[in-house]
Amino acid sequence: MNETTWKTAITQVRPNEVRLRGYRIDELMGNVTFGQAIFLALKGELPPAGAARLIEAMLVSSIDHGATPPSALAARTAASTGASLNAALAAGILSINRFHGGAIYDCMSILQSGIDRATETGKSLEAVAAELVDEYQASNRRMAGLGHRIHTADPRTARLFSLAEETQVAGQGVEMIRTLQQAFEAAGKRLPINVDGAIAALLIDLQMPHDLANAFFIMARVPGLVAQVSEEMARERPMRAIHPTDHEYDGPAPRELPPGTTAPPNR
Amino acid sequence: MNETTWKTAITQVRPNEVRLRGYRIDELMGNVTFGQAIFLALKGELPPAGAARLIEAMLVSSIDHGATPPSALAARTAASTGASLNAALAAGILSINRFHGGAIYDCMSILQSGIDRATETGKSLEAVAAELVDEYQASNRRMAGLGHRIHTADPRTARLFSLAEETQVAGQGVEMIRTLQQAFEAAGKRLPINVDGAIAALLIDLQMPHDLANAFFIMARVPGLVAQVSEEMARERPMRAIHPTDHEYDGPAPRELPPGTTAPPNR
């Protein structure tokens, strides 16, 4: 078999020089946040000026959601049999798919198709939203990004949208999902925009490729999975039967951020 | 089998309220960086004031090292057979072990044992470093964290150590590894402190649990693996024979950070 040389456009490694998408890594370090570097690695370009604070917040929003999600349970199950930390993480990541984490992807599809329909038909987003809500209700489908099993108002969504406005990232994605929420309300159904819906809207406004929706969730959730695995290893005996919901929180009591922390990151 | 209720100290989920280690997630969002939130998720406490910029830089330093590392190759190999993005990532993470990524853990062990030996014996770090270098040279072992296959001066190390001084995080970890480097030089061997060694020193100075060394590398590298997998899917045909080193960089030419970017993150 004759193999030709292949190409990569991500990282260039030369003696004493590492460049990510053309920028020296040691220059990126200290000058951009991890979130900005993630954006650069994936999109090939740095995010718009001022968007860093929003991107950090998007990643923080999804860092963990407790021990109940299947990714946490699968990772804990593997850890409980004696798996190494990376193997337990792999089991967790293998449990992030269409039905867990996948709402971001599905919601991006809906929002983009709504925006495209408005552009193509000349209709307003309101008119398109009303149509979409009709279509979903007629076929009795849930719309990804709206509704939550536990939260009636997802606290992460309000925060993300206010940061999206401050940082001037909010665009058609945010507008479309808000219009859909209003259309549901007009049709008699109060549904919160959940954190997946908010992230979907923002990934559209940041022009992140659709295919990376699931990856975004995974990158945000890996640290939470590390914490879950690490806690399983530290606190529990091997081979216990892990009941998926019968757990209680016994960590630090509710507390306020220390004063200095509340000043925002500057970009 | 009788299952008792179990406990978790990471995240508390209540209707319309999500708290990570006691802090409201919507308050963390916009006020801390992703790196600070990672530190909080893992350690249970926010990092020291001012350390955020360093932590971000540590994560950025390891985000990608091109297509040659085995984690990138395993992830690309899986992707090339038609694996979904999360499955390809899992294959990559399963390839981050003792011999790839593990240098951080091994170096932390050496540094900590050096520091402990100095404390216990009352010897200076210099004296202990000389002993350790003797021991490694006598048994003809490489010391993790020192030396690099490609770089004679790892550009990421200099940057990390200068940020560690600016942010006042640098402590005994940094001192110990620098002293070891000098002891090798005194013994006739010039070895750069590589990025794994620098991170190991800083994780000690940040009092990160030893067990999380490998996790730190994984969290930093996942976005790079996403970029590698995503590029494989976009640019290459399925089932190609992936030669591990015969690739060329064809991405953006060397470039400077845009002016506004060079102001540092403020914490």
Place this chain on the structure above:
Amino acid sequence: MNETTWKTAITQVRPNEVRLRGYRIDELMGNVTFGQAIFLALKGELPPAGAARLIEAMLVSSIDHGATPPSALAARTAASTGASLNAALAAGILSINRFHGGAIYDCMSILQSGIDRATETGKSLEAVAAELVDEYQASNRRMAGLGHRIHTADPRTARLFSLAEETQVAGQGVEMIRTLQQAFEAAGKRLPINVDGAIAALLIDLQMPHDLANAFFIMARVPGLVAQVSEEMARERPMRAIHPTDHEYDGPAPRELPPGTTAPPNR
């Protein structure tokens, strides 16, 4: 969340009694082959009388295909970084997808659709095969199950088909793929039926659910992956660059089966 009791129809475990699909496991042991038990676990019923020898042969046919397939390379890559055996196997299995192993599934779809078309239209398999070959050639598509990169006559196919006749399993599946091969030849293209195509035909004739095509290949290949990983650990140094094709066979020279072995398994 209210969880109702759930059901499973596979295995029943009671004190001193384990039953697989209703049969005592200790009665299955010694009376059926592993292949028969696999069939029972998956289908819920034992295979037809006499089919054991064929099923064993199907599993043996795919046990290994050398170090070149991506599943072997991904597993070796993980092992080379220090992964445990099960983690390296997982990386290998994550590399068995549509483009590696998937030909069985794709070929089953083609064969079944050909058989169905003949039934629905009242046409002969020959007529349908000619149509299908026309359609594939018109759209310039390869037909899964036919053709091989290395073999002009796949030795495994001839053997499987002769066993399928001996054991009276051969039916419409085998007939359909042979007819397709003849139709290609009539259209000027000599293509061998490859081992994936032969297995696809036999899985149809054994009425194995379509969804288990990929699983069948994985079950057969896991022992080969174990051998590959185990050899990597025993013979190679960590973190070597694993060139995908530049390897040589240095195992036992060609040899004949010992006399006693050539009598066939009796069922």
Place this chain on the structure above:
Amino acid sequence: MNETTWKTAITQVRPNEVRLRGYRIDELMGNVTFGQAIFLALKGELPPAGAARLIEAMLVSSIDHGATPPSALAARTAASTGASLNAALAAGILSINRFHGGAIYDCMSILQSGIDRATETGKSLEAVAAELVDEYQASNRRMAGLGHRIHTADPRTARLFSLAEETQVAGQGVEMIRTLQQAFEAAGKRLPINVDGAIAALLIDLQMPHDLANAFFIMARVPGLVAQVSEEMARERPMRAIHPTDHEYDGPAPRELPPGTTAPPNR
């Protein structure tokens, strides 16, 4: 980096010829069972004449143990989020480690060390067994391979040992574990030899490399995991909370093997 050609001693692929450890694959097919081929792939040689029936029984014994083991739960959890079958299997395999499946390895170590101690000291196996039981009881450790959470007499063990005698495989491994069981009984503790202990004894008597103990269990269990994943996909809704023990068997009622099946495989 200069890569030298590497070697493999497992499979040789040439045009129209595939050889496993020197034997033509198409000659193995139909003449050896899958279990014999597994043995050949792993050990490099065919098993002793007559051992096939035992090896098949060993693999059948561990094919499934219901929905409760962590490997089944992790695989079902991944499947429940929408994972593909191979990804769900990988999650299951990542949950087979020291504390699940690992008893075979641990028991092999104990048996081998007992046999070696007898050889080195000239003591009888009985004397050594009494010492080992003393040591374990003094340090309050469980001995892998003895005792079971559910079974007071593991039905699989009796069957394996009777087949091991019929096939003349039973040797020092079987003798050692039986002697240990008797020593425990003499010390006032009735413990059944569980299936892992029985397999450990037989792997020693078959001279299987110690490192492959976990692999043996994985190869046997993969079909069971396929059945579990496949059932999860067919019967359950996505993202259900999977209670680890609250399930009921609703498969075929207890039944006898059909008459023809009870004749043993002939080798």
